[in-house]
Amino acid sequence: MTDRRTQLADNLARVEERIASACAAAGRPREEVTLIVVTKTYPASDVRLLSELGVRHVAENRDQDAAPKAAECTDLPLSWHFVGQLQTNKVRSVVKYADMVHSVDRKRLVTALSTAAVRAGRELGCLIQVALDTESGAAEGTTGPRGGVAPEGVLPLADALAAAEGLRPAGLMTVAPLTGPYAGRPGAAFDRLMEIATDLRAAHPTANMVSAGMSADLEEAVAAGATHVRVGSAVLGVRPRLG
Numbered sequence: 001m002t003d004r005r006t007q008l009a010d011n012l013a014r015v016e017e018r019i020a021s022a023c024a025a026a027g028r029p030r031e032e033v034t035l036i037v038v039t040k041t042y043p044a045s046d047v048r049l050l051s052e053l054g055v056r057h058v059a060e061n062r063d064q065d066a067a068p069k070a071a072e073c074t075d076l077p078l079s080w081h082f083v084g085q086l087q088t089n090k091v092r093s094v095v096k097y098a099d100m101v102h103s104v105d106r107k108r109l110v111t112a113l114s115t116a117a118v119r120a121g122r123e124l125g126c127l128i129q130v131a132l133d134t135e136s137g138a139a140e141g142t143t144g145p146r147g148g149v150a151p152e153g154v155l156p157l158a159d160a161l162a163a164a165e166g167l168r169p170a171g172l173m174t175v176a177p178l179t180g181p182y183a184g185r186p187g188a189a190f191d192r193l194m195e196i197a198t199d200l201r202a203a204h205p206t207a208n209m210v211s212a213g214m215s216a217d218l219e220e221a222v223a224a225g226a227t228h229v230r231v232g233s234a235v236l237g238v239r240p241r242l243g
């Protein structure tokens with residue numbers, strides 16, 4: 001029976017190998033891609049082990065779980081990323097520990113995050129979550145089942161982020177769609193995300209993060225040009241419950 005630390009170290013090594021091969025295959029330097037380990041549903045003790053093993057970026061998707069976990073880990077040199085759908089009544093809590101929010105998908109959230117960030121005296125990097133489930137429909141308010149704004153809603157939201165105190169537009173995030181024209185084609189979805197990212201950078205040159213790729217499709221994301229991959233189960237194991 002292997003202990004948890006060894007298990008996590010082995011899994012991390014395998015994920016690192018996958019990222020390195022994907023970078024090599026794409027002709028990209030390894031340093032262009034940052035690994036974010038998604039620790040949702042796993043305990044603070046795992047976060048601590050991951051930190052000891054060299055992980056510097058962790059992500060969570062539910063404030064109820066993330067807030068106490070982050071509070072137990074304030075002594076660790078970690079950046080916390082919030083990647084879940086975010087309700088405005090949770091932003092006051094989230095801005096206390098999150099350095100990055102990947103799931104900005106509506107104006108109201110920008111306003112709420114800005115107010116909370118200013119109040120907390122923090123500056124927050126914000127990624128706009130793009131829903132690629134459908135390519136049609138109106139911009140704002142057209143969110144996919146798992147959150148996200150339609151592609152045409154990205155620039156208006158980026159402008160709002162740039163104008164908001166305490167926030168800065170940092171880039172784009174997506175989850176490979178389960179429905180619509182990109183279902184089962186993560187590579188095509190991530191290529192589309194990169195086109196949108198290019199348009200975004202033209203308007204906001206520092207918004208250059210592209211957060212895409214999870215345990216099942218990190219290779220496709222790296223091939224497309226992702227700068228950040230969000231990997232959960234390949235590092236921590238299959239989650240004990242939905243999350």
Ligand SMILES: *Cc1c(COP(=O)(O)O)cnc(C)c1O
Pocket residue numbers: 038040061083084175213214215216230231232233234243
């Ligand atoms: C859970 C989650 C991940 C990680 O998914 P795995 O398949 O476990 O690697 C990445 N991004 C978001 C937004 C998530 O909710």
